[in-house]
Amino acid sequence: MIIRQETENDFSQIYDLVKTAFQTAHVSSGDEQNFVNRLRGSGNYIPELALVAEENGNLIGHIMLTDIYVVNGDNKYKALLLAPISVVLEQRNKRVGSKLINESFRLAKELNYASVFLVGDPAYYNRFGFQPSINFGIKNTQGFPDQYVMACELIPNALQGISGGITFLT
Numbered sequence: 001m002i003i004r005q006e007t008e009n010d011f012s013q014i015y016d017l018v019k020t021a022f023q024t025a026h027v028s029s030g031d032e033q034n035f036v037n038r039l040r041g042s043g044n045y046i047p048e049l050a051l052v053a054e055e056n057g058n059l060i061g062h063i064m065l066t067d068i069y070v071v072n073g074d075n076k077y078k079a080l081l082l083a084p085i086s087v088v089l090e091q092r093n094k095r096v097g098s099k100l101i102n103e104s105f106r107l108a109k110e111l112n113y114a115s116v117f118l119v120g121d122p123a124y125y126n127r128f129g130f131q132p133s134i135n136f137g138i139k140n141t142q143g144f145p146d147q148y149v150m151a152c153e154l155i156p157n158a159l160q161g162i163s164g165g166i167t168f169l170t
């Protein structure tokens, strides 16, 4: 398996992959495949952090990290949003998702990002070092239950002294 940056040639296959993957998600809007397109067009897109996992020429996983901001008055702190992550059903529980997360974090650090946020299941994301963002004094502005809005420091103590509100693209 290789992990590489997505290219335009992958976009239609990624659309199908994300759509199918989220059909078996615990929580899904059914719109995640279109959300990927909105993220790409949002100005928050970071090509270097939109990755696919490929095996024998087939795409088996996908992850996107895009820009997001913690806002506190006039201060804007730049961080990353992890969303969405998808692995094809046939390849689940083989650490493909973990490898996509770890590789995206490695690349994110190279690009000088220090923290990552997401809305997701703590049962999956705790293992990567995510904890509720509210622990850092960072609240979501959209009324998501606090335990699902999570933050991970890529650099130890990166979120010390950062507080404010975070708004997720929908």
Ligand SMILES: CC(C)(COP(=O)(O)OP(=O)(O)OC[C@H]1O[C@@H](n2cnc3c(N)ncnc32)[C@H](O)[C@@H]1OP(=O)(O)O)[C@@H](O)C(=O)NCCC(=O)NCCS
Residues within 6 Å of the ligand: 021, 022, 024, 025, 026, 027, 084, 085, 086, 087, 088, 091, 092, 093, 094, 095, 096, 097, 098, 099, 119, 120, 121, 123, 124
């Ligand atoms: C979530 C997902 C990307 C994980 O991919 P994966 O390659 O199977 O993950 P890994 O092999 O790295 O990790 C598997 C572990 O995560 C656990 N896991 C997977 N999804 C989980 C979830 N939603 N909640 C809790 N645990 C989960 C598995 O039980 C397994 O646990 P174990 O290591 O204790 O056996 C994949 O299941 C998927 O595409 N799901 C549908 C889309 C989705 O839900 N995306 C995340 C939205 S928050």
